[in-house]
Amino acid sequence: MALADEMVTAAVDADDAALEFEGALCRFAALLELADPTAATALRQAADAAERSRLPHARYLVRSREAAWALLQGRFQEGARLSDEAAVLAEAIGEPDGTGVAATQRLAVALAREGPSGVAPVLEEFGDAGLPYEFLPHGRCFAHLAAGRPEEAAAVLRALPAAEELSRFRWRVLAGLALDVEIAVGAGVTEVCEDRYRRLLPYERETVVIGGGVAVLAPVALYLGLAGTGPEAATHLEDALTSADRLGARPIAARARLELGRVLLAREPAGRRGRALLSEALTAAEDQGLGWLRDRARTALAHADTGQVFHREGQLWTLGYRRTGPAGPHRRGERGHRHRLRRRDGVDRRILDARTGP
Numbered sequence: 001m002a003l004a005d006e007m008v009t010a011a012v013d014a015d016d017a018a019l020e021f022e023g024a025l026c027r028f029a030a031l032l033e034l035a036d037p038t039a040a041t042a043l044r045q046a047a048d049a050a051e052r053s054r055l056p057h058a059r060y061l062v063r064s065r066e067a068a069w070a071l072l073q074g075r076f077q078e079g080a081r082l083s084d085e086a087a088v089l090a091e092a093i094g095e096p097d098g099t100g101v102a103a104t105q106r107l108a109v110a111l112a113r114e115g116p117s118g119v120a121p122v123l124e125e126f127g128d129a130g131l132p133y134e135f136l137p138h139g140r141c142f143a144h145l146a147a148g149r150p151e152e153a154a155a156v157l158r159a160l161p162a163a164e165e166l167s168r169f170r171w172r173v174l175a176g177l178a179l180d181v182e183i184a185v186g187a188g189v190t191e192v193c194e195d196r197y198r199r200l201l202p203y204e205r206e207t208v209v210i211g212g213g214v215a216v217l218a219p220v221a222l223y224l225g226l227a228g229t230g231p232e233a234a235t236h237l238e239d240a241l242t243s244a245d246r247l248g249a250r251p252i253a254a255r256a257r258l259e260l261g262r263v264l265l266a267r268e269p270a271g272r273r274g275r276a277l278l279s280e281a282l283t284a285a286e287d288q289g290l291g292w293l294r295d296r297a298r299t300a301l302a303h304a305d306t307g308q309v310f311h312r313e314g315q316l317w318t319l320g321y322r323r324t325g326p327a328g329p330h331r332r333g334e335r336g337h338r339h340r341l342r343r344r345d346g347v348d349r350r351i352l353d354a355r356t357g358p
Helices: 002-014 017-033 039-053 056-072 076-093 098-114 116-130 133-146 150-159 170-187 190-203 220-227 230-247 250-267 272-288 291-306 327-346
Strands: 207-210 215-219 309-313 316-321 353-356
Touching (some): 017 056, 039 056, 056 076, 056 215, 098 215, 116 133, 116 170, 133 170, 150 170, 150 190, 170 215, 170 220, 190 220, 207 220, 215 230, 215 250, 220 230, 220 250, 230 250, 250 272, 250 291, 272 291
Parallel strands (some): 316 353
Antiparallel strands (some): 309 316
């Protein structure tokens, strides 16, 4: 950040529009990583400098980042138009990264609007240009998830080295770890969640920004919340929600509310804040056309209404239900259920809580 500031200051003093553009664009990417909303100011400065420089490549870079900013805030139609304009400029100037940038932005939109199952059609459209080479196995995982084959996605994911062993660029490492978590959650691969949580934790205050501001996935805290368990997961999701709200990243904020509400209700089924967050997530998802989040929010609220609890923290599980029948048989049935859980397959299993409702 300090270096970018020095570049901008020196460029303004020297009336060097090209250098000012480079510095402002660097500031934009750095501020995005910090979830700082003044990234918008840096982007406007970069756009102004690009026009004064009359450099076609600078104009292309600005248009692609304007698309990224619009998409981040959930202005999908505007973002798609800007992304298309950037693609036209890229073709006109022979920009080699033009197709990859367009594909990356489409993938980010698919994840935001449709979740992991929405990625596969974009990858089919763009082919290998849709992902860096080290992420191609992730594409197969998303295809398996979309086809309802989580066990096959899990098998591919388990065989993958961690992103640090594959990527030479820092942003690709964070993006790869984030995609690992998305797939691991969708396929139920607990050991990968635990490993990626450990690897992502040093970056907990940052945001996953792709290619110098081409696209934004989410704050690292969101993926820590998805991969984590217990009170730590709730803390990370609180941080993710704060960052998303601060940036005006409405789709990410909707998801953070959903995930945080689910975690809070799993720990405290009668808690008012968990239910309120789910209701807010449902409203936001409906307003923004985020169908997969809308459906998950409705399901979570329905479970909350029935009093069902099924929650894991490490090796401990919380299981609960609201009693609807006579008290006596339920008490006897509950004791038998607890016994079977503890002795199933001859293995002692610990139970955090398994009781009937009032």
